[in-house]
Amino acid sequence: MVEDYRTHPNLAKIKIVLVETSHPGNIGAVARAMKNMGLSQLVLVNPKEFPSQVASVRASGAADVLNDAQVVASLDDAIADCQVVVGASARMRKVSWPQLDVRQTAQLAMETVSADAQAQVAILFGREDSGLSNAEMDKCHYLAHIPTNPTYSSLNIAAAVQVFVYEFLMATDIKSVHQAEGYRHQLASAEQLEGFYDHLYQALQDIAFLDPSKNARFMRRMRRLFNRSQLDVKEIDILRGILTAAQRQSNQLKTLTQDRD
Known part of the structure; x- marks a missing residue:
């Protein structure tokens, strides 16, 4: 049974990172999706417009997540303290990265933060029109792709985030395999x-x-x-x-x- 997300500490160790989001309404909708599933760490890399009244309206009850959002100038600043970084992509890339599905991503994240009390995991979401660049993907440990209808594959950022955060909530009862092995060393950031x-x-x-x-x-x-x-x-x-x-x-x-x- 999934533990009560309102008191589960591992969800607080997951960062949702939006890279150069152009529409503030998407930021607000992401904040709402996060709060629905108990996540609170929202990081905005060089957003086009923030703070924004449009974002506040779209957040609809998730003002705390939105107001606590961290705004940074670069992706490096956003992920510096994270031990696992996963890039969400709407399309498969010509350059080959290790691939996970969303459920595997959630399982890996929960295993990581269960093994190390200081660990954090970042999930990156790119620009609405072009996603993440190859240089940004180079900073990721894994690439995660949401399978969609091939005839209509475009997902709004908030919809994509909702898929991920739901899986994080469902994975909160996963324990790290490293705990049973007596694993103690802190993963590199x-x-x-x-x-x-x-x-x-x-x-x-x-x-x-x-x-x-x-x-x-x-x-x-x-x-x-x-x-x-x-x-x-x-x-x-x-x-x-x-x-x-x-x-x-x-x-x-x-x-x-x-x-x-």
Whole structure:
């Protein structure tokens, strides 16, 4: 049986992130959908118009969610403290990301926040006309797609959010498999992962590994590989230590070569 959402702490750890929403009415409708299912963290990345009376009217009883919405300038700011980031997409992409359906997304989210009291999960919803860019999708661990009627597949943002938040509510009784395993390490946040990816890119440049013509494609594959692993903080430290050692060795070899010349 699903626990009472009004007192369930895990729903408070789920962020609904709207990226550059153009119509304020959609923001209000999303706030209403969230409150219906017991979610409260709404984050707005560079909205076109907010605050807005139109948003307030559409929120219809969810003024608390709307008024508490966090407005940020960039996606990085929105997800910096999140351990799992999922991008909602209205269409399948040419670039391959790990795929989840909405129910799997909810299950993963509840397992994550059950395993770590500090963990947060972000679900990203893109622009009304173009969705999320590939660069924004690169910051996601997974892509989630809502199957729809192929002859009329367009979903309003609020309708898409409603599907997700309903599944989150239904998944609140899921316990993390890591709890039974005695899992204790904190998962790396999006900010820590971005720091690692920057370090990885620089280290691979330092050792002359990267092919300039294939950098973007290669790094996208690296992101997918490590995102699937759900690295924890200690693992990030180990990997960055290895990168630092490789950079140090590379610099020493370069210095020796220069001295010989």
